[in-house]
Amino acid sequence: xxxxxxxxxxxxxxxxxxxxxxxxxxxxxxxxxxxxxxxxxxxxxxxxxxxxxxxxxxxxxxxxxxxxxxxxxxxxxxxxxxxxxxxxxxxxxxxxxxxxxxxxxx
Numbered sequence: 001x002x003x004x005x006x007x008x009x010x011x012x013x014x015x016x017x018x019x020x021x022x023x024x025x026x027x028x029x030x031x032x033x034x035x036x037x038x039x040x041x042x043x044x045x046x047x048x049x050x051x052x053x054x055x056x057x058x059x060x061x062x063x064x065x066x067x068x069x070x071x072x073x074x075x076x077x078x079x080x081x082x083x084x085x086x087x088x089x090x091x092x093x094x095x096x097x098x099x100x101x102x103x104x105x106x
Contacts, residue, residue: 019075020051026104029073029090031056041079043092044070045099059103061096 023029023046030041044058047067055071074082076089093100 016054017051020049020054020056022046023049025049026078026100028089028096029056029070029075030079031060031062031070031073033103041063041074041084043096044068044073045103047103055106059099061099065099 001100025046025048027046028043029045029046033042042060042062044060044062046053047057047059048055049056055069056073058068058070060066060068079089
């Protein structure tokens with residue numbers, strides 16, 4: 001393997017690891033679901049983060065509060081880059097505060 005290719009793989013790995021390390025239980029994340037020419041964003045409450053295995057466990061509030069494992073999702077800062085506002089997140093955090101409280105107390 002060429003050094004440049006190895007360095008890119010290593011960089012991607014370290015960035016992904018850092019991304020997961022910055023996520024905490026009780027945070028909201030969004031699953032992006034394609035719908036024809038647009039995307040829907042389904043919120044979920046982070047229950048735990050497994051940095052070594054590269055996934056998070058969530059309570060999917062858009063799917064009957066089922067526990068799921070996500071490897072592909074958007075964080076709040078990534079949603080802002082998609083054009084969402086902080087007010088949207090404030091509404092979501094308020095709407096799901098009971099589940100967030102349950103997750104963070106365990």
